[in-house]
Amino acid sequence: MNQLFMKKFFVSAGLAAMGAAALDSAMADEGVGDATGPKYWSVGATLRGFYDDNYAITTTQKGSGGIEFSPNVSVHVPLQQTDFGLRYTYGLYYYQDRQDAGVNPYDQSHQLDLWLDHAFNERWKTEVTDSFRVGQEPELLNPNPTVAVATPYRVDGDNISNHGQITVDTKWTRLLSTTISYGNSYVDFSNSGAYIDSSGMLVAPEGGIGGASLAGLLNSIQQSVSLDLNWHLRPDTTAFVGYQFSWADYTAGEPIAIDPVTGFIYHSSDRNSDSQYGYLGLEEDFTSNLSLIARVGATYTDVYGDPILPYKSWSPYADISLSYTYIPGSYVQFGFTHDISSTDQVAPNSAGQITQYSEDSVIYVDVNHRITRKLVATIIGRVQLTSYQGGAANSASTTDYGLGLNLTYQLNTHLSFDAGYNYDNVVSDISGYGYSRNRVYLGMTANY
Numbered sequence: 001m002n003q004l005f006m007k008k009f010f011v012s013a014g015l016a017a018m019g020a021a022a023l024d025s026a027m028a029d030e031g032v033g034d035a036t037g038p039k040y041w042s043v044g045a046t047l048r049g050f051y052d053d054n055y056a057i058t059t060t061q062k063g064s065g066g067i068e069f070s071p072n073v074s075v076h077v078p079l080q081q082t083d084f085g086l087r088y089t090y091g092l093y094y095y096q097d098r099q100d101a102g103v104n105p106y107d108q109s110h111q112l113d114l115w116l117d118h119a120f121n122e123r124w125k126t127e128v129t130d131s132f133r134v135g136q137e138p139e140l141l142n143p144n145p146t147v148a149v150a151t152p153y154r155v156d157g158d159n160i161s162n163h164g165q166i167t168v169d170t171k172w173t174r175l176l177s178t179t180i181s182y183g184n185s186y187v188d189f190s191n192s193g194a195y196i197d198s199s200g201m202l203v204a205p206e207g208g209i210g211g212a213s214l215a216g217l218l219n220s221i222q223q224s225v226s227l228d229l230n231w232h233l234r235p236d237t238t239a240f241v242g243y244q245f246s247w248a249d250y251t252a253g254e255p256i257a258i259d260p261v262t263g264f265i266y267h268s269s270d271r272n273s274d275s276q277y278g279y280l281g282l283e284e285d286f287t288s289n290l291s292l293i294a295r296v297g298a299t300y301t302d303v304y305g306d307p308i309l310p311y312k313s314w315s316p317y318a319d320i321s322l323s324y325t326y327i328p329g330s331y332v333q334f335g336f337t338h339d340i341s342s343t344d345q346v347a348p349n350s351a352g353q354i355t356q357y358s359e360d361s362v363i364y365v366d367v368n369h370r371i372t373r374k375l376v377a378t379i380i381g382r383v384q385l386t387s388y389q390g391g392a393a394n395s396a397s398t399t400d401y402g403l404g405l406n407l408t409y410q411l412n413t414h415l416s417f418d419a420g421y422n423y424d425n426v427v428s429d430i431s432g433y434g435y436s437r438n439r440v441y442l443g444m445t446a447n448y
Contacts, residue, residue: 048443355391
């Protein structure tokens with residue numbers, strides 16, 4: 001993998017998400033999880049051919065044709081007060097160009113998603129979700145297109161991400177309810193092993209950035225707890241005020257940067273931080289087919305781990321989504337988010353301060369249009385603006401543009417065909433960080 005890392009985000013969940021969407025559709029058609037349906041399980045597989053004109057995301061922009069094979073199995077068990085689901089997907093990807101170059105032409109991935117909804121009674125209910133993923137591509141390791149990502153490029157190895165959340169909703173009165181949530185995100189990259197050599201230089205393994213390994217920069221456990229107080233003003237209107245406390249622990253224990261003036265060595269844990277969020281929100285159903293969910297507030301972040309210059313700052317926070325169903329089976333969703341996130345930038349500035357995190361604004365649109373009963377078109381567009389906080393990259397920014405197009409034809413309840421195109425382009429103030437990428441694919445999905 002090119003050491004310059006001229007890469008930033010890919011949009012659309014591309015190959016991975018479109019396959020998941022096809023599986024969800026097949027589960028619905030098949031009656032999986034419906035008490036009147038024939039079964040509570042589903043098995044299937046997706047087979048696709050593709051061409052990627054920059055599969056390694058490098059300045060040389062090498063292209064390759066290839067094949068994707070993704071079998072899956074799902075279980076969905078709805079009970080009177082409990083709904084449980086589990087889905088596992090295995091991915092095998094073959095790249096012809098890597099075969100021709102005499103290197104391993106295969107990538108493998110694993111996805112395990114589960115959810116559990118349980119109503120204790122009419123007033124208390126809980127939701128549990130977890131998503132465990134192993135792979136190389138950013139849309140697999142960071143599957144949520146509404147949030148910023150810290151690893152927006154392909155990474156060799158069995159890289160792990162796990163995102164879990166537990167939510168408890170309680171109705172205290174007809175007008176007042178509370179929502180308490182706990183979230184946990186775990187990231188582990190196999191690119192590890194940076195060290196200080198005999199000459200005092202920071203040395204990274206192949207694929208590292210600026211002398212540091214990706215594990216040293218990004219391996220972390222990030223947790224959060226939140227409380228929302230909800231006022232149900234009308235059946236279709238809920239206002240709320242909320243507070244969230246989050247903390248990030250970087251776990252690799254490796255050197256990540258050296259102050260060129262003092263020679264001080266920064267380690268992974270020097271980026272540990274706490275963040276406090278305060279926000280106001282509104283959930284509004286304007287009509288039966290037009291709805292809004294909005295959270296707007298501020299974040300106070302304390303990077304207490306930095307032993308040289310502890311970094312404290314305020315930043316805006318927003319999470320806004322507007323959804324409109326214009327005909328049955330067809331909808332458009334617009335959204336905007338602004339939050340802080342981890343970053344692979346770390347180089348110290350002249351004062352010895354390293355880059356601790358980034359502020360990211362994301363604008364996205366998702367259109368799902370049912371052309372006929374069996375033919376569906378999907379468009380996903382996204383723009384992410386990243387500004388880096390502290391360090392040598394403090395005045396730099398990166399803008400990521402992405403577009404995903406997909407056309408799916410559902411032949412029957414067991415078989416569908418799809419074709420798609422993904423475009424990614426990055427413009428950055430950081431030298432060697434920009435890239436462009438085009439991907440096309442054609443395939444079929446079978447389910448039973």
